[in-house]
């Protein structure tokens with residue numbers, strides 16, 4: 779509900795001097811509280827969930843692999859001709875760690891937001907009360 783200026787009937791009961799005094803006594807209008815938004819801790823972007831399973835020995839003949847491409851295909855240059863690529867992907871442990879970090883950050887953010895919400899509710903209730911009092915003082919009722 780909007781506050782409307784005092785009615786003429788009310789104001790006629792007081793002199794302009796009394797009304798000026800009432801305005802002065804009321805002081806500044808109470809400030810509306812701000813609702814804060816919690817920020818999550820930075821966890822960076824998600825790493826890929828899977829990675830190449832690198833082999834340092836040929837899975838077919840056991841020879842040492844030095845070429846990064848051969849390591850990814852898990853076979854040597856001769857064996858790849860015979861057996862084809864043996865490349866496979868595995869779960870990225872970094873991804874699980876990142877997911878855990880993200881979940882923790884999100885939990886913290888939600889907890890902080892709950893605190894902010896409670897603080898806002900408290901401040902807003904105080905503001906409504908202060909504003910009501912300010913209006914009454916300003917209108918000369920108090």
Ligand SMILES: [Zn+2]
Nearest residue numbers: 836839854857
């Ligand atoms: Zn081989």
